[in-house]
Amino acid sequence: MNHSTPEQPADIVARLRATYRTGRTKPVEWRTGQLGRLRAMLTENGDALAAALHADLGKSATEAYRTEIDFTVREIDHTLDHLAEWLRPEPAPVPAHLGADATAWTQVEPLGVVLVIAPWNYPAQLLLAPMVGALASGNAVVAKPSELAPATSAALARLIPAYLDTDAVAVVEGGVPQTTALLAERFDHVFYTGNGTVGRVVMRAAAEHLTPVTLELGGKSPAFVDRGTDLDVVADRLARGKFLNAGQTCVAPDYVLTDPDTAAALEPALERAVEALYGTDPAASPEYGRIINERHFDRLSGLLDSGRTVVGGTGDRASKYIAPTVLADVDPESPVMREEIFGPVLPIVTVPGLDAAIDFINDRDKPLALYVFTESDGTRERIAAETSSGGLGYGLPLAHLTVSDLPFGGVGESGTGSYHGRWSIETFSHRKAVLSKPLH
Ligand code: NAD
Numbered sequence: 484m485n486h487s488t489p490e491q492p493a494d495i496v497a498r499l500r501a502t503y504r505t506g507r508t509k510p511v512e513w514r515t516g517q518l519g520r521l522r523a524m525l526t527e528n529g530d531a532l533a534a535a536l537h538a539d540l541g542k543s544a545t546e547a548y549r550t551e552i553d554f555t556v557r558e559i560d561h562t563l564d565h566l567a568e569w570l571r572p573e574p575a576p577v578p579a580h581l582g583a584d585a586t587a588w589t590q591v592e593p594l595g596v597v598l599v600i601a602p603w604n605y606p607a608q609l610l611l612a613p614m615v616g617a618l619a620s621g622n623a624v625v626a627k628p629s630e631l632a633p634a635t636s637a638a639l640a641r642l643i644p645a646y647l648d649t650d651a652v653a654v655v656e657g658g659v660p661q662t663t664a665l666l667a668e669r670f671d672h673v674f675y676t677g678n679g680t681v682g683r684v685v686m687r688a689a690a691e692h693l694t695p696v697t698l699e700l701g702g703k704s705p706a707f708v709d710r711g712t713d714l715d716v717v718a719d720r721l722a723r724g725k726f727l728n729a730g731q732t733c734v735a736p737d738y739v740l741t742d743p744d745t746a747a748a749l750e751p752a753l754e755r756a757v758e759a760l761y762g763t764d765p766a767a768s769p770e771y772g773r774i775i776n777e778r779h780f781d782r783l784s785g786l787l788d789s790g791r792t793v794v795g796g797t798g799d800r801a802s803k804y805i806a807p808t809v810l811a812d813v814d815p816e817s818p819v820m821r822e823e824i825f826g827p828v829l830p831i832v833t834v835p836g837l838d839a840a841i842d843f844i845n846d847r848d849k850p851l852a853l854y855v856f857t858e859s860d861g862t863r864e865r866i867a868a869e870t871s872s873g874g875l876g877y878g879l880p881l882a883h884l885t886v887s888d889l890p891f892g893g894v895g896e897s898g899t900g901s902y903h904g905r906w907s908i909e910t911f912s913h914r915k916a917v918l919s920k921p922l923h
Contacts, residue, residue, distance in 0.1 A: 492625075492661070495653045496668040499596045499623040502650040509593060509621045511570065515563055517618045517647055521611065522559045524646040525552050531638055532607055538634035539606065540728065541773030541803075550728070551608040554885070558612050561887040561904055562619045569908045577918075585920045591912045593621035595671030600662060600685065602677040603775050604731040604825075606632035609699075610639060613674045614652075616907020622672075623651040627665060629677075630658040631775055663688075670694050672911060676733075678823075679896055697900030697910055699733070700893050701823050704850045706736035706880065707840050707866065709857035710745055717856045718752035721829070722760055724854075724880030726807045729772035730827035731779075734852040736880050737824050738813070739831045740840050746833050750793045750811055753829070757794050757807045765795075766804050774803040774826060783826040789819035790830055815843070837862055844870050849895035854880045873897050 490498070507513060525532070533547035542551075575587040597617050601610035610628050617624045626643065628636035640654045655661055666673070666688035675685045676699040689696045708717055725736050741749060761768040774780045780803050787796050790810030798805040805827050813819060813830035820830060834840045844853065853872035857863060863877055873893035874883045884891045884903070892901030902910050 490653075492655065492664040492668055495625060495655065496596060496665075496670070499625065499651060499653060503593075503595055503623045507648075508618075508623055508651050511566065511621075513648075514619050514621055515566065517652070518559050518563055518615065520646045520648075521615065521618070522556055524642050525556050525559075525611075528638075528642055531642075532635070535634035535638040536607065536632075539603070539632040540731070540775060541771075542728065543770045543772070545770065546728065546772070547607075551605055554608050555611045555615065557885075558615050558887060558903065562615055562907070565905065566619055566908075569905045572917075575916075581918075581920065585918065587916070587918045589914045590917050591620075591908065592915050594911060594913055596623045596625065597672040597674065597911060598625045598627065598665060598668075598670045600627045600665075600673070600675045600677065601629050603629035603631035604728060604733065606635040607639065609676045613676070613697075613902055613907070616902050617672075617674070617911045618647075618652070620908055620911035622911055624653075625665065625670070626652070626654045627662055628654065628656060630656065667691075672697070674900075674902070674910070675699065682898075697892070697902065698898045699891075699900075699902075700851070700896065700898040701733045701825065702848050702850050702893070702897045703737040703820075703823050704734055704852040704854070704872075705844055706739050706854040706856065707837075707844075708739055708741040708745055708749060709837070709855070709859060709862055710742060711858055712745075712856050714745070714749050714752040715755070718749060718756040719759070720856075720879055722753060722756035722807070725829050726757070726760065726771070726827050727881070729774060729805065730807075730829075731772070731775065731825055732881065734874070734881050734884060735825075736829070736852075736854055737850075738820065739829060740834055740843060741831065742836055743833045746811060746831050749831065750809065753809045754794045757809070761807060765807055766799065766802070771807070774805055777803065779826065780805065783824070783828060786819040786824065786826075786828055789813055789817040789828075793831075795827070837865065841866065841869050844872075849873070849893070849897055851893045851897035852876060852880070852883070871895070873901075 529552045533544045536542040536547040572588040572590050577585045599613045643654045669692040673689045674697045679700045682698045761771045765771045790813035793809040795806030795808030808828045810830045849871045851873040854876045887904035890901035890906040891903045
């Protein structure tokens, strides 16, 4: 279909629903066909997408491929490899009172028309990876990229209709008015990635239609560093996880929690790690990104004096550059500890030891991710048993989300629901309970 005038949200949803009702999106061949087209879109237009990501976030091509384009291709390949198995009906044991000839199973069916709303920080991955699950599950999809990453939004709005089935997949660009208009429509699932304030708006709007939601939110993800760890390894991994995409990663280590002696030794190790990654002048490093816009630049600039500067602490508004920054002696009540940082500022907060660290974590919202650097099995076990978080990473930040068969999502304030791999099929499908008893 070719539309010369912009379609209204109500018309788009009605059109996609009409397609869905024909049954066109249900056969596994349509689903795998769409995934193949999405894969081709990414491999044939990787450089155009990388250029858009560079324009929006100063992302290097290496980072754009690794964290957005190739990431999504891997998610597609994993899904194509396993879809048949994930969709297979699962038999359930039948109780004796129904007789030996009765059988029962669950059948996986699509939900219908789903809405995917993406944020600006990984503006391609966070729109496309949920779409992989939605399409693989046999749904029609309305995709809403973030207006705060305008080059990527425009590229996706151009490419998606050129590759995917336009009767079943639509892209709606825009900001609050467009998203509000979309959310007034009845969807069969709303999948939102972004902040908790808007998450509440999404959940309220969905409640009007009793539409289930997945909320992929954020918050402060702590990194606990135990005594007696190799701090050069820890600092290298912390710096890589924190300063990727200039800290604008939902699962970035938000702050370090450690004892005072370890903190003192970690400070110079972090300084060395930052220099090893980005040189003495990170502003000149092609691998180091920029802040999305002036509003976030100003917000982050206001956090730079929340502690003693170990590394960085400087910025340039014209180029939206904020140096990779480490702050020590940070008061838990200081501004940098009151909100999700979502930028390249790493505060170190000291606590006497493990008990206090566990209390510190449990006194706050349940994080999206919790990272633990320790050589002690006892410490690992205690943290796993005594804290709650969306994900838990021992020794390596961020990486759990690259394991396709792990559910990626938050808990409490960091979100509800999950996706990736087969967990996306659970999110974007209904498991229908079926019982069969022969008539004679
Ligand atoms: P954003 O401002 O791009 O907003 C996300 C989406 O919500 C956009 O598509 C936007 O158009 C829409 N939106 C904004 N205001 C709205 C409103 N009033 N009504 C309806 N829709 C509205 O992105 P953001 O929220 O700044 O993203 C950053 C946050 O997202 C951080 O908290 C981060 O931790 C979180 N995040 C979470 C994940 C995850 O997977 N859990 C991933 C990335 C980011």
